[in-house]
Amino acid sequence: MKRFSLLFWFICVPLLFHSTCNSKHTVFASESEIDHMALIKFKESISSDPNGILVSWNTSTHFCNWYGITCHPTLGRVTELNLQGHRLKGYISPHIGNLSYTRRFELANNSFYGNIPLEVGRLSQLQIFDVQNNTLVGEIPLNLTHCTQLRSLYLYGNNLKGKIPTEIGLLRNIQFLNFGRNQLTGEIPSSIGNLSSITELFLNNNILKGDIPQEICDLKSLVIVALGINKLSGSFPSCLYNLSSLIRINLVENQFSGPLSPNMFHSLQNLQVLFLDNNKFSGPIPPSIANASSLSILGLSLNRFVGRIPSLGKLQDLYHLNLANNNLGYNSTNDLEFLKSLVNCTNLEILCLSYNSFGGHLPNSLGNLSTQLRKIYLGNNEIYGEIPEAIGNLVGLTLLTMFNNHVDGIIPTTFGKLTMLQVLGLLGNKLSGKIEPFIGNLSQLFHLDLRANRFEGSIPPSIGNCQMLQHLDLSLNNLTGTIPPELFNLSSLFSKFDLSRNSLSGSIPDEVGNIHNIIFLDMSNNHISGHIPLGVGKCVMLEYLFLQGNSLQGVIPSSLASLKSITVLDLSQNHLSGSIPNFLQNLSFLQYLNVSFNVLEGEVPTKGVFGNVSVLVVVNGNSKLCGGISELHLPPCPVKSEKHAKHHKFRLIVAILSVVVFLIVLSSTFAIYWSRKEGKKPSLNSSTIDQLAKVSYQSLYNGTDGFSTTNLIGCGNFSSVYKGTLELQDRVVAIKVLNLQRKGAHKSFVAECNALKNIKHRNLVQILTCCSSTDYKGQEFKALIFEYMRNGSLEQWLHPTTTSVEKQRTLSLKQRLSIMIDVASALQYLHHECEQPIIHCDLKPGNVLLDDEMIAHVSDFGIARLLSTTKGITSKQSSTLAIKGTVGYVPPEYGVGAEVSTYGDMFSFGILMLEMLTGRRPTDEMFEDGQNICNFVAISFPSKLFQILDPRLIPIEENDWNLNPDVEKCLVSPFRIGLACAMESPKERMDVVDVSRELHQIKKAFASCCAWK
Template sequence: MNHFCANSKSLLLQTLNGFLLLCMISSLHLVTTATSEENETDLSALLDFKSKIVGDPFNIMSSWNNSFHHCNWTGITCNISNGRVMNMNLAKLRLKGTLSPSIGNLTFLTTLNLLNNSFHGEIPQELGRLHYVQTLEFAFNDFGGNIPNNLSHCTQLLSLGFGANNLTGTIPNWIGNISSLTRLSFALNNFHGSIPHEVLRLGTNRFGGVLPDSIANFSTQLYTFAFGSNEIRGNIPAGISNLVNLTLLSLEGNHLIGSVPDAIGKLQNLQELYLNVNNFSGRIPSSLGNLSSINKLFLEENNFEGSIPSSLGKCKELLVFSLYRNKLRGTIPKEVFSLSSLSIYLDVSYNALSGTLPVEVGKLQNLGELVLSGNNFSGVIPSSLGSCISLEKLRLQGNSFQGNIPQSLKDLRGLLDIDLSRNNLSGKIPEFLGEFTQLKRLNLANNSFEGEIPMNGIFKNVTSISLYGNSKLCGGVPQLNFPSCTVRKTSSLRKLLSPKVAIPIGIALVLVLLMSCFLTIFLIVKREKKRTSLSTTSLELGFSYSEIANCTGGFSQDNLVGSGSFGSVYKGTLSGDGPIVAVKVLNLQQRGASRSFIDECHVLRNTRHRNLLKIITAISSVDQQGNEFKALVFEFMSNGSLEDWLHPISNLQSQTKTLKFIQRLNIAIDVACALEYLHHSGETRIVHCDIKPSNVLLDNDLVAHVGDFGLATFLFEEPSNFSKQSIMSASLRGSIGYVPPEYGMGGKPSTLGDIYSYGILLLEIFTRKRPTDEAFEGGMGIRQFIAMALPNNVMDVIDPSFICEDEFDDESEEFEENEEEERAIRGNYEIEVHGKGLLEACIVSVMEIGVSCSATAPSERMPITAVVKKLHAIKNSLIKKKDKV
């Protein structure tokens, strides 16, 4: 009995196991069948999408065929676990056609990116079936019709972009219910009609309605919130302060009225604020000073009244500030002029501002444009303006400035555009304006200038200058049609030739001639006496050995900041609490060190430029043991050398010493400007002979200063007994990897040799590879390495550390050469819209300049003046400055 029961139980268990196994096989078959059917659904949807494509210039759709599984088709990514289509990225492929409703069958889709194509027709309602979709990017197409209401079912949306299409209708109210949204863009469409009060207004379209109070209830995850260039009316609700994560708030180009609420100052993370081209009135809220992260602030073309709040001086990150065409009065606060961060432009033109410009304007040393035109400013132009060495445009026209153009402006050699017209300026036109080699436009019309018009530089180009309305001017090139100064000179000459005047003048001239001869003889004798001790320099020898030893802590190793072939550099503090300096102590035991000291003194005595290392004094003395001691004292560069930033020696430095693309570009421009000055701006051309990263010093603002002129030479210096041996000695000047090839074959130092070294340096800045890097094998140098990668593979060889910088937006557009078209599409979002495409174009251009400069044949190298111009053009293409006047 027990045996029978046991057998029965065993039989029952076997039957049950068999039944369960049959169920599992059936279920697996059903799952496999379902998955297979779903994959077939995805495949069918993709083929239907392909069938609607009528234009495919890159032949992308040719890969969508049976030779490959659809998960391997161009632009398609599938989920690994279930094989369903997850991402569809066909951006920037110039596809033309309509969007198939079958797209709604890709129910596992999370990203659909059709950015920058030529799709037309209506957006299908079937998109509402994409319940997992997070990103919909249809910008820069030709879609028409309304936004489909079924998109309200896509509750996981993070990014929604329908900009630059032909969409019509109104903005649907369901958008305000999708709390997950972080980015919204509806730029350049044809939305119209009234907007329900409870709907959150989105995008940058031309639609009507009133900005609702319900904005206060919207998700605080939103970081981009754009309304620019619409027909929006009403006020800004105070509840906008709840959007605490906003980094971009764009309301420009609407019909908004009333005052800007103080609550806007609570948006602590805001980096860009666009309120320009509206009908705002009242005072500018002082709470804007709380926006500690703001870097772009546009308030122009409104009806703001009152004064500029001094609290804006707390916006220490501000790069650009525009207030033009408002109704502001009073003076510009000194706190605003003290914002050293301002580097793009400051524009307060066409208001009713008055008073004099304070000396604090000189603190804007990084500013590119200063526009104060169309106000009531008076008094003299402060000489401190000469400290704004980065200025490219200076526009002071339409004010009441008086007095002369200050001589201190001669240091602003980077100026491209000067407009001082319609003021009360007087005196002579300074000759130094004609020495500005970069100057393209000069307007001095309607003032009270007098005397002879200069004939140099820009004054020879009548299409680039304007001098009318100055009745006391004379001379100049004939095309200016000013009266000749000859008559006035002749009249004066007749008076001088009268006997009563001529005899005393003749006696005086004889006495002056005798004194000059005596003084010349005295100086020659004195110079011969000094030649044995310091044949050299007229630099002031203002410190003794003991003073220099004290300021460097007895040349302590703790103060050692670097060493080279001819000596060591120490950090020191003058007079206990004086300025911090760098002291270069020459190692006189090293052969050539004394000659290096003399050469460097010669160069530094004859040069002055904002991108050259500034010398304070030179010391030629004896130390405590009676040994000869020579040193040079320089302005201290707090950020060390470019070498430290490109090739840090520790992991900590690698993390802290990183340069963004625009910083590298600025450094490259600074070094090029320094070479341009050395090669072309003095009476004698100077060749540096040792351009490399360790000789490029960076100040507190990362402005580059070229130093170490120990190997420099004047091109006119060539003794009569200049032997072949001395030629070879000179030709080997420089550092390995940066020395031009012709120096190794006996060539003399030349400006073209400096350009070669600069080209290698330029390639090193953007690749972070030394010219002697182990990657360059088999005779290939850094130039050949980059040349082979140009233009299509350049992004593979440059330093990857700045490719993911947040200064360029991820969904940016390709670079367009048509500036008007760019501006129409871009608005105020140049970097956001054109980041990566423009970044790559700029990198290619920079690398081409580096390859050209480092050409083997000197005659094929790009002139340094052209280098400066091209690099400035590249920089301007990144951040274009609008002409506001």
């Protein structure tokens, strides 16, 4: 028996153990396969992987070795999925709910769309869930609150809607919660007080309303609370004063009101950042603020604070102080005493006190502030007295404004030491004396505004040394002498050049044409004489030209015909003679024309601006003018006798023949001369971008939060586009940063600059400025700055990425037709109205941007070509860039080596029209085996158009169309034009002029035959 027992233990027990082990192995293998299948399904839900990071997700390697995957070392189960910042596009597969061992799930900074799957709630071990900066929609799923082990929950930067679930209080282990920058509504639930472990709470940039719940004060570990940019109201919760753990409070842009407690800061000794800007807080600034010794940023602007500023000398870490737009100060001599205490704030960089009621002199102690001080805002106060010379000690200043005060005396010569100064705004004071030449030492200056003072003497030519100057305003002073020609060497000027309302004399230098990027030019109400120089016509970006109230003579020069963007033109109260030139009829953007009180004569034109009663044309005070439309109330022009007419006709014929003979001789001479000089003619590629106004890298860096991915709005072959702001301008812009590591990026930058710097049209994206510099790493940096288009691209409207937004972002047929007309108008300008025709080469929905009013603007001239012939085809020397374009929109002839031409753009436009009408991309999967979008339309044209029309344009009820029998004609014509533009043979394609004319006719027909919007 004993021997049998021993045999059992030596033989059977090991077998049993082996069987058990195999069973566990089988179980592990089965669970591992569940994770494997979940990851496969997750991969299938991703439609775009531009960085190719999922290439490793294949059967040749175990899924634990796939990129972004971390597994448990013994169980072989997925514990982490981290695919942040790889530009992935797709939806989040519900199969992730099977990754039951996952602790970290991180998909931040991608383009995931759709809802957050409810299956996330099955991940009971989940500790970090990070999907911030995507385009997710829907509500915050209640199932997320089942993940009770969550430590970090990041949903920031999506399109989530609905209320914050009250069940959020179940996440008792949560430490970091960020729901910022969504569209959440309702109130902050009181259950938030149950999050006893939370340290950082971000609910900013939503549409939350109501009071802050008192329960928030139960969060004793709270370090950061960010509730800014909502619609919250009520008073500042007094219980927050007792949360000594707080280091950052952000309540900006809400509707909080009432005073702050005088003892507010007694317990907030660790507070470093306090943002209360743009609310309705009132009363004095609490004197207890002196106890917040760790405070580095204090923002109280745009409120209703009153009284004097308490001493801030104990805030030695303070570097940003913004008290602007309040009712601080009593307009008394002691209001600025607190500035002396700021001498102890050795880290101070920004001091903003503008738009208050501060009175008194600026103390000399202002010059003893930190040498790190970069910006001082003192505008719109009641400050008087002289500017202290000690300000010259602040050698780090980049901005100094004290506009609209009562400051007198001179500009201290010590300002010449402020060589870092970029903005100097002293307008609206009582400053006197001369503008001294030391202004020319301020080589970094790009904004100089001294208007509405009492300056006298001549304008110093040294201002011409400020080669970065973009805005110059010396108007409303007592300046005399002539205009220094050096000012017109400032090719950087583009925003404003204003010398009006002085006593300047002499003539306008012809060098005025050098500032060809200028938008606003005003020399009115001086004593300027002579002719209007021909060089004004070179200022092709001009929108506003004011020359009235001078002594200008001669005729209105023909060079003004080049001012295609001019909106306001005032030449009144001069001594101009001759007739009103007919070319003014062709200035399509002109909204105001004043030529009154001159000595003009002859017949007033009747077309264009002269026949448009919606614009203002003023011609009175010219006694010899006649004709024009009846609204001008001018006498009719006398009828010439037949004999006089014949004599005049004979003289005209003789004059014409004389000119023709002269031109023949002259052209022959020039032909011989230029044939000898042919080899020395510079190519188009020699054009430079030096004349385009520039901004600094620092300005762009600051305006995009360090080129943060949260501001990234698009990527291309050679560039990334960021949403940002330009310093000192309340203007959102699009900043296109070139990826100079990509081959061809530099040529793309030059091509786009050269294409855009001299063109302007309402349907082209306006280039505002550029940057060609080095970044903080010393590497070459180039960027173009454009108008920001809030409605995105046509691509996003035609092919929305999320079904929930699809119904909201559908373009009507009327809108699509308007966009077609806008794009055609842009092409007509590029092909026929530019001084040197331009071929876009990459027309597609992604390069058509829509502004607030849904007006289309053609963008991205990175591979555009300048024509060097008059036949519509480029020469081989016209560009060194290879034609890339975009598949589906590139004309077939480019693929066999043909030169680019205007015909190529028309092919792309035809494809664009067909895409807008059908809702299908030219690269749609259905187009294969020789099929393409043109064939797809042609087969159904014209009898079955409703079968190929974008279904989003067809209402559910047929009666909703409310059409008359002509409706089919309304639909046939756009399809016909699209097909005619996309003909295979280039010369058979429609010209853009004909396209524009027909599209406008179709629009009129739509108005009468179609009732839909």
